[in-house]
Amino acid sequence: xxxxxxxxxxxxxxxxxxxxxxxxxxxxxxxxxxxxxxxxxxxxxxxxxxxxxxxxxxxxxxxxxxxxxxxxxxxxxxxxxxxxxxxxxxxxxxxxxxxxxxxxxxxxxxxxxxxxxxxxxxxxxxxxxxxxxxxxxxxxxxxxxxxxxxxxxxxxxxxxxxxxxxxxxxxxxxxxxxxxxxxxxxxxxxxxxxxxxxxxxxxxxxxxxxxxxxxxxxxxxxxxxxxxxxxxxxxxxxxxxxxxxxxxxxxxxxxxxxxxxxxxxxxxxxxxxxxxxxxxxxx
Numbered sequence: 001x002x003x004x005x006x007x008x009x010x011x012x013x014x015x016x017x018x019x020x021x022x023x024x025x026x027x028x029x030x031x032x033x034x035x036x037x038x039x040x041x042x043x044x045x046x047x048x049x050x051x052x053x054x055x056x057x058x059x060x061x062x063x064x065x066x067x068x069x070x071x072x073x074x075x076x077x078x079x080x081x082x083x084x085x086x087x088x089x090x091x092x093x094x095x096x097x098x099x100x101x102x103x104x105x106x107x108x109x110x111x112x113x114x115x116x117x118x119x120x121x122x123x124x125x126x127x128x129x130x131x132x133x134x135x136x137x138x139x140x141x142x143x144x145x146x147x148x149x150x151x152x153x154x155x156x157x158x159x160x161x162x163x164x165x166x167x168x169x170x171x172x173x174x175x176x177x178x179x180x181x182x183x184x185x186x187x188x189x190x191x192x193x194x195x196x197x198x199x200x201x202x203x204x205x206x207x208x209x210x211x212x213x214x215x216x217x218x219x220x221x222x223x224x225x226x227x228x229x230x231x232x233x234x235x236x237x238x239x240x241x242x243x244x245x246x247x248x249x250x251x252x253x254x255x256x257x258x259x260x261x262x263x264x265x266x267x268x269x270x271x272x273x274x275x276x277x278x279x280x281x282x283x
Contacts, residue, residue, distance in 0.1 A: 002093045003130030006039055006122070010106065014283060016145040016166050018115025021106055023099065025119060026091050027126035029151050031184035032172070033259045034211050036245035038252055040122035045091035047074035048251040053084050060087050064253075072253055096133045107142050116143025116165070125152035125160070135163035150190040150197075157193045167197060167204035172215055174223035182214055182259065191227070198231035206236045207283075212264035221269045225276040235279040241266055 004026040009015075012022040027043035028035075035041065039048055049060055063081035064074050078087045103117045110116050117138065124131045124146055131146070138144055145166040150157070161167070171194065172187075173179040179187040197204055206228055210216040228236060246256035273280035 001130055001133055002095050003099065003127050003134070004043065004045070004091050004093050005099070006037075006090050006092070008102075012118065015118040015120060015147060016116070016168060017143075018113040019110060020115045020118050020145070021103055021110060022118045022120050022147075023103075025121045025124045025127050025131070028121055028123040028149075029126060029185060030123065030149055033182050033257070034209070034214070034241065034245055036242045036248070037122070038248050038254060039090045043126065045089060046252060047076065047078055047087055048090045048248075049074060049078070049082070049253075050086040050088070050251060052086070054086055055084060057083065059083065061253075074253065096130065096137055100134060100137045103138065103142055110142065114143075116145060118145040118147055118168070120147035123149055123151065125156060128152065128156050128160075132159065132163065135160065139163055150193045151185060152189070152193065154189070154192060154196065158196060161197065161200050161202050165203070167202060168207055169194060169197060169204055170207050170209065171224050171228070172209060172211075173220055174227060175220070178214075178220075182211075194227075195231060198228075198233055206233060207239055208236055209239045209241065210266045210268070211241050211260065212262065212266050213260050216267045216269065218267075218269060218272065221272045225273050225278055229276045229278060234277060235281070236273060238268060238280055238282045240282065 005023060006026045007024040009022040012020045015022045024040060026040060028041050031041065039046055059081040060074055060078040061072065063077035064072050066072050074087055119131055125148060135144055144164045145168060146160060146164050147168040149170045172183060176186050208224060243262060249256040268282065270280050
């Protein structure tokens with residue numbers, strides 16, 4: 001069995017307890033308008049161009065291909081065509097055995113800091129069979145965490161909870177219509193799985209991305225605070241918007257169209273969480 005990975009970070013410090021190895025899996029069912037890893041969204045192999053040192057000669061574009069909708073994509077031929085070698089493949093297929101061997105090689109260092117491995121994305125549940133196989137292979141050997149948006153079948157989520165040690169769970173928008181508008185899907189399944197997580201006894205942390213004028217509003221943060229409080233949760237982490245998010249889209253020949261004012265000041269509204277008895281930590 002193989003999984004498709006677009007990046008592995010060897011010494012991550014924000015993806016769970018301790019120092020961690022973070023494995024980023026390709027593919028995601030959401031299309032968040034602020035996504036800062038656009039190369040993670042599609043399951044297929046892609047090719048990305050770096051802007052640093054680009055001669056604007058157009059060789060990589062001439063070697064590209066257009067899809068059925070007429071959109072131009074870089075290809076393997078674009079890698080060879082670029083005189084500066086600025087085009088790279090995004091998406092490496094690794095077997096469960098090969099990836100787990102690489103993780104185990106760092107196991108002693110990771111464990112000495114109380115860390116381990118975090119499966120992120122994209123959305124790791126988009127490659128559920130591979131995720132399950134890796135978690136099963138590492139169970140009892142390396143501390144495992146899943147960083148997820150929660151959009152997956154409840155039975156798959158429940159099974160993963162029996163295999164992993166820790167969960168990082170994103171809550172973005174509580175209003176279903178706004179969730180569809182900005183994330184491309186309904187949030188019913190996400191909230192259902194969050195309730196199951198809170199009731200499971202599994203150690204986890206709730207993460208809220210603060211998107212200016214979208215998720216950082218009084219209405220949305222109040223709704224999130226009330227919802228997590230109902231589940232018995234007393235702490236959350238707030239993730240500031242990354243204003244460099246749009247820089248990767250050009251490398252994929254895609255436009256960045258966030259649909260909100262990037263320059264607006266993000267509101268923390270810590271008092272909303274404090275009023276509900278919730279500790280809010282800015283990451």
